[in-house]
Amino acid sequence: QSALTQPRSVSGSPGQSVTISCTGTSSDVGGYNYVSWYQQHPGKAPKLMIYDVSKRPSGVPDRFSGSKSGNTASLTISGLQAEDEADYYCCSYAGSYTFAVFGGGTKLTVL
Amino acid sequence: QITLKESGPTLVKPTQTLTLTCTFSGFSLSTSGVGVGWIRQPPGKALEWLALIYWNDDKRYSPSLKSRLTITKDTSKNQVVLTMTNMDPVDTATYYCAHCVSSYYGMDVWGQGTTVTVSS
Numbered sequence: 001q002s003a004l005t006q007p008r009s010v011s012g013s014p015g016q017s018v019t020i021s022c023t024g025t026s027s028d029v030g031g032y033n034y035v036s037w038y039q040q041h042p043g044k045a046p047k048l049m050i051y052d053v054s055k056r057p058s059g060v061p062d063r064f065s066g067s068k069s070g071n072t073a074s075l076t077i078s079g080l081q082a083e084d085e086a087d088y089y090c091c092s093y094a095g096s097y098t099f100a101v102f103g104g105g106t107k108l109t110v111l
Numbered sequence: 112q113i114t115l116k117e118s119g120p121t122l123v124k125p126t127q128t129l130t131l132t133c134t135f136s137g138f139s140l141s142t143s144g145v146g147v148g149w150i151r152q153p154p155g156k157a158l159e160w161l162a163l164i165y166w167n168d169d170k171r172y173s174p175s176l177k178s179r180l181t182i183t184k185d186t187s188k189n190q191v192v193l194t195m196t197n198m199d200p201v202d203t204a205t206y207y208c209a210h211c212v213s214s215y216y217g218m219d220v221w222g223q224g225t226t227v228t229v230s231s
Contacts, residue, residue: 034216035216036216036217036218038158038218040158045207045221045222045223045224046150046158046218046221048218048220050217051215051216051217051219052215052216052217055215057219089157089158091158091160091217091218093216096171097171097172097174098171098173098174099148099160099163099171100148100150100218101160102150102157102158102160103157104157105157
């Protein structure tokens with residue numbers, strides 16, 4: 001069982017917006033502004049999409065945005081495109097001895 | 112351009128020790144703030160963080176695996192080595208190494224991964 005809880009799957013049509021939630025506790029998501037999100041296509045390595053809750057690395061489209069409220073972080077993808085279909089993982093800092101805890105992953109299907 | 116590549120055995124027997132090497136380029140592990148982490152992913156399952164080493168030799172381990180893991184660095188060779196003892200079939204996974212920087216929270220460049228199967 002993963003430390004952070006994500007929905008197993010979400011879906012949306014091209015052009016629509018979807019939001020993926022990531023629920024933790026006050027010991028991880030709620031305790032620090034250190035949440036990152038990763039996109040993983042089948043057979044590929046994960047790719048960093050969001051860091052520090054809401055910041056985008058260079059090259060990541062601004063259709064991807066992150067936020068946090070309490071113990072829940074969220075990734076929103078607006079203007080869905082076919083290439084956004086992938087697995088998405090959240091990741092949170094959880095204290096000085098636990099650099100990272102991951103969520104169980106969410107499969108995004110673009111209908 | 113930062114690149115990382117994992118290497119090691121593809122098959123290990125139960126109870127054996129796994130040694131994986133991450134060879135990187137485009138950065139130095141002697142630069143302040145830089146770190147390299149290891150993450151694994153069993154087939155069809157989620158990512159799991161394993162360990163991290165920083166430029167100053169500060170090391171962090173997954174609490175659930177800490178007793179079995181050792182992470183070291185060789186700055187002159189641009190390598191990070193992860194050892195995992197007492198391997199079990201449940202440790203079958205793709206193992207990734209990734210670059211990170213302490214100034215922000217995220218593993219920004221990942222290796223391609225190496226698949227390890229534990230079987231007798």
